[in-house]
Amino acid sequence: DEEGNRSSYQCFAVSEDGENFERFEPSIINQPDGYTRHIRDPKIWEKDGKYYAVIGIQSEKLEGKVVLYSSENLKDWKFLGEIAGGNRGLLGDFGYMWECPDYFEFEDKAVLMFSPQGMEAEGEKYNNIFQSGYLIGEKIDFEKGEFKHQEFKEFDRGFEFYAPQTMEDNKGRRILIGWFGLPGTDSVTDKYDWAHCLTIPRVLELKNNILYQKPLPELVKLRKSEEKFSFKLNNNPVNLKNEKRTYELDVNFENIKAEKVGIKFRVGNNEETVFFYDLKNNELVFDRTHSGELTENFEGGDIRKCKFKEKNLKLHLFLDESSAEIFVNDGLEVFCSRLY
Numbered sequence: 001d002e003e004g005n006r007s008s009y010q011c012f013a014v015s016e017d018g019e020n021f022e023r024f025e026p027s028i029i030n031q032p033d034g035y036t037r038h039i040r041d042p043k044i045w046e047k048d049g050k051y052y053a054v055i056g057i058q059s060e061k062l063e064g065k066v067v068l069y070s071s072e073n074l075k076d077w078k079f080l081g082e083i084a085g086g087n088r089g090l091l092g093d094f095g096y097m098w099e100c101p102d103y104f105e106f107e108d109k110a111v112l113m114f115s116p117q118g119m120e121a122e123g124e125k126y127n128n129i130f131q132s133g134y135l136i137g138e139k140i141d142f143e144k145g146e147f148k149h150q151e152f153k154e155f156d157r158g159f160e161f162y163a164p165q166t167m168e169d170n171k172g173r174r175i176l177i178g179w180f181g182l183p184g185t186d187s188v189t190d191k192y193d194w195a196h197c198l199t200i201p202r203v204l205e206l207k208n209n210i211l212y213q214k215p216l217p218e219l220v221k222l223r224k225s226e227e228k229f230s231f232k233l234n235n236n237p238v239n240l241k242n243e244k245r246t247y248e249l250d251v252n253f254e255n256i257k258a259e260k261v262g263i264k265f266r267v268g269n270n271e272e273t274v275f276f277y278d279l280k281n282n283e284l285v286f287d288r289t290h291s292g293e294l295t296e297n298f299e300g301g302d303i304r305k306c307k308f309k310e311k312n313l314k315l316h317l318f319l320d321e322s323s324a325e326i327f328v329n330d331g332l333e334v335f336c337s338r339l340y
């Protein structure tokens with residue numbers, strides 16, 4: 001205003017065709033009592049003829065939270081309360097702000113996604129500057145404004161993955177796309193006046209209280225030529241000559257008796273990117289220490305790990321000019337990385 005006071009507004013627009021939008025006047029003006037001006041990223045859905053929205057917010061104690069609103073007409077919104085937040089329940093101290101929340105349901109279960117900022121690294125967890133993950137729980141009790149959930153799980157174990165959002169397609173599939181970048185970091189390509197991209201679409205499936213992430217099946221339409229190989233490894237590397245810079249790679253390791261097994265790709269005279277299964281320590285390891293030029297202010301080092309204990313190893317790799325996405329064992333784990 002004229003006196004320099006800051007305000008917070010949530011504005012919405014509605015479209016029937018995805019091209020022409022009707023913009024509403026500010027629908028939520030200012031934050032609820034007990035919260036700071038950090039309130040953003042509403043995700044709206046319809047249920048039983050009523051509209052709901054989850055919004056990321058920060059408490060006056062500087063804790064990340066998700067709050068719930070409802071509306072009869074998409075214009076007038078009612079605050080229903082806080083459904084998840086740090087320093088409460090299973091989460092404890094869990095960052096100073098939660099961005100980009102999303103909520104959806106699978107039969108008798110529900111998923112609340114968000115991107116917490118300000119997490120401290122815990123071993124192999126939370127090593128990037130900001131994280132993205134989800135809570136699995138019971139469906140929201142809309143009368144009480146309550147969401148009972150399990151512990152937080154990260155979506156992606158790699159380096160650059162943030163602010164994912166989902167949609168339901170006309171086949172009833174829940175499809176996720178993430179931002180292939182992170183706020184607060186420079187990009188190698190800034191000097192060429194462009195930065196960042198989006199991940200390939202992932203289909204989400206809920207099994208054993210884990211969200212499996214699989215490449216959208218329609219991506220097979222992009223396939224052209226194909227090469228197949230089959231061989232045994234006995235303490236020796238096998239070099240597959242490949243001149244292509246962008247490709248899709250399917251690898252299956254079976255009857256593993258070694259301490260380590262994996263792949264190297266984008267291999268040059270002084271560069272290589274390494275992904276392997278460390279059976280001795282029950283870990284998956286993604287190492288881009290020698291992957292070429294990286295951002296100067298990227299935090300957390302150049303190695304990412306996660307716990308893993310499976311008999312076989314199946315890798316599904318999508319490699320582009322500046323990115324790699326590795327889906328492990330049909331989407332049980334996923335590792336993303338920008339590569340230059």
